Amino acid sequence: MSFIEGLARDQVNLLPPCVDDYVSPDALVRVVDAFVTSLNLAELGFGRAIAAVTGRPGYHPGDMLRLYIWGYLNQVRSSRQLERACVRDLEALWLMRRLAPDYRTIASFRHDNPEAIVGASAAFIQFCRETGLISGRLVALDGTKMRAVASPKNIAGADRLARDVAHTEKEIAYYLERLDIIDEAVAQGFDDQPKHREAFTTAMETLGRRKDRLVRRQDILKDRDETALVFGESDARPMGYGRSPKTPCYNMQSVVDVDSGLIIHHDVTNEANDSQLLHPMSMATMEVLEVDELKVLADGGYSNAQAVAQCERDHIEVAAPIKRGAMSTDFFRPAQFVYDEETDTIRCPAGKTLRPSGKHTRNRAIRYRTPACKDCRLKSRCTSGAQRTIHRLFDQAALDRMEARIYADPSLMVTRRCTVEHPFGTIKRMSGGGRFLTRGLRAVKAEAALSIVAFNILHAVNAFGAERLTPAG
Numbered sequence: 485m486s487f488i489e490g491l492a493r494d495q496v497n498l499l500p501p502c503v504d505d506y507v508s509p510d511a512l513v514r515v516v517d518a519f520v521t522s523l524n525l526a527e528l529g530f531g532r533a534i535a536a537v538t539g540r541p542g543y544h545p546g547d548m549l550r551l552y553i554w555g556y557l558n559q560v561r562s563s564r565q566l567e568r569a570c571v572r573d574l575e576a577l578w579l580m581r582r583l584a585p586d587y588r589t590i591a592s593f594r595h596d597n598p599e600a601i602v603g604a605s606a607a608f609i610q611f612c613r614e615t616g617l618i619s620g621r622l623v624a625l626d627g628t629k630m631r632a633v634a635s636p637k638n639i640a641g642a643d644r645l646a647r648d649v650a651h652t653e654k655e656i657a658y659y660l661e662r663l664d665i666i667d668e669a670v671a672q673g674f675d676d677q678p679k680h681r682e683a684f685t686t687a688m689e690t691l692g693r694r695k696d697r698l699v700r701r702q703d704i705l706k707d708r709d710e711t712a713l714v715f716g717e718s719d720a721r722p723m724g725y726g727r728s729p730k731t732p733c734y735n736m737q738s739v740v741d742v743d744s745g746l747i748i749h750h751d752v753t754n755e756a757n758d759s760q761l762l763h764p765m766s767m768a769t770m771e772v773l774e775v776d777e778l779k780v781l782a783d784g785g786y787s788n789a790q791a792v793a794q795c796e797r798d799h800i801e802v803a804a805p806i807k808r809g810a811m812s813t814d815f816f817r818p819a820q821f822v823y824d825e826e827t828d829t830i831r832c833p834a835g836k837t838l839r840p841s842g843k844h845t846r847n848r849a850i851r852y853r854t855p856a857c858k859d860c861r862l863k864s865r866c867t868s869g870a871q872r873t874i875h876r877l878f879d880q881a882a883l884d885r886m887e888a889r890i891y892a893d894p895s896l897m898v899t900r901r902c903t904v905e906h907p908f909g910t911i912k913r914m915s916g917g918g919r920f921l922t923r924g925l926r927a928v929k930a931e932a933a934l935s936i937v938a939f940n941i942l943h944a945v946n947a948f949g950a951e952r953l954t955p956a957g
């Protein structure tokens with residue numbers, strides 16, 4: 485029995501004679517090519533979209549955009565890797581028509597055109613919407629943390645900086661003490677001590693520089709009025725889940741159309757908390773879909789009463805569970821206190837009536853109390869204080885309506901999970917486990933847009949077929 489033999493390397497034609505035969509007719513790279521060809525690059529704001537009359541010819545932005553989208557689809561994201569792919573990879577050879585820009589040119593394109601790249605990503609969604617692939621009947625919103633280009637060691641909070649300064653001062657004091665001892669030893673004629681003096685002096689200089697750097701960081705923190713900053717990547721913020729150690733991250737938000745599974749809107753922010761993002765993300769989605777009302781599924785992280793009420797006013801119907809803080813199990817839970825909308829009172833487990841007795845402006849809540857607590861037989865199960873206080877948010881009614889939607893149809897949360905969470909998995913797999921390669925919010929937004937358009941193309945081809953995605957098809 486013999487083996488399957490490869491071709492001889494010295495033969496004249498190893499590859500198919502026609503470059504177009506390098507890639508199969510249904511290859512994803514053909515969709516990337518057709519999509520970029522359909523774009524009006526000058527309108528999107530790409531630099532050098534129209535060739536200059538004079539000077540040395542440059543690469544067409546369409547070719548560079550093709551290369552980047554193809555790269556993000558194939559987990560080839562760095563400019564050096566893309567440079568190599570242009571001469572090694574058959575799909576890249578076909579896509580670039582054997583153009584081989586160097587890595588600086590490739591990196592400059594992403595650096596110089598962040599807004600236009602974001603526009604190109606949005607253009608794909610507009611194309612899908614016009615083709616009827618997106619219904620916008622129901623959307624799901626979620627966010628994920630993406631790692632920034634910075635080490636957790638570069639996170640500095642006021643406490644940690646104060647601790648590091650104190651520690652450095654202690655080390656400096658130690659070396660000063662050692663130098664005094666050496667001075668004494670030298671005076672007594674020990675000839676190996678000058679060597680140590682030199683080493684200690686160098687260590688002192690290093691520590692002095694470290695202290696200066698830490699003090700400078702303390703000043704920056706004070707000037708910006710922040711609790712913690714990431715030095716070296718000032719747009720990123722320390723983020724983490726629960727008690728896990730915080731790492732420098734950005735928060736990537738995405739809105740996914742439930743019917744098509746396409747990401748119809750996304751954004752990157754350095755706001756660690758999702759609760760302030762429900763309204764702006766929903767409004768931006770309405771703009772993309774050009775609709776006057778919207779139904780949004782979200783998780784408990786978005787249950788911000790004020791934002792939900794604002795959404796209601798703007799005809800956005802949100803379905804999300806209410807996020808509740810940890811509650812003591814020793815006393816009656818707030819859910820056991822029943823609110824009566826007609827009389828604006830609350831009935832407690834002892835059947836007494838709690839009435840409004842003031843406002844908590846910072847928390848946007850009304851306090852409800854009753855004088856009956858004084859003689860209540862259930863008091864030991866209700867409060868350890870003199871009187872039980874129930875806080876009801878100004879916009880609690882909007883939150884209650886939001887939660888009622890979940891109780892009316894519990895499958896909504898399953899739909900949310902199945903719609904919006906897996907795209908993050910795919911995007912993180914395509915982007916080195918969820919790590920950005922560039923620094924600064926502006927550049928990171930362009931990277932996110934490339935990941936999103938790559939995901940959308942991949943998903944749309946799998947769901948609807950390549951023919952429906954080529955403008956001619």
Ligand code: SF4
Pocket residue numbers: 832833834835836854856857858860861862863866867871872
């Ligand atoms: S302590 Fe006050 S609020 Fe609590 S059950 Fe008794 S009367 Fe009601």
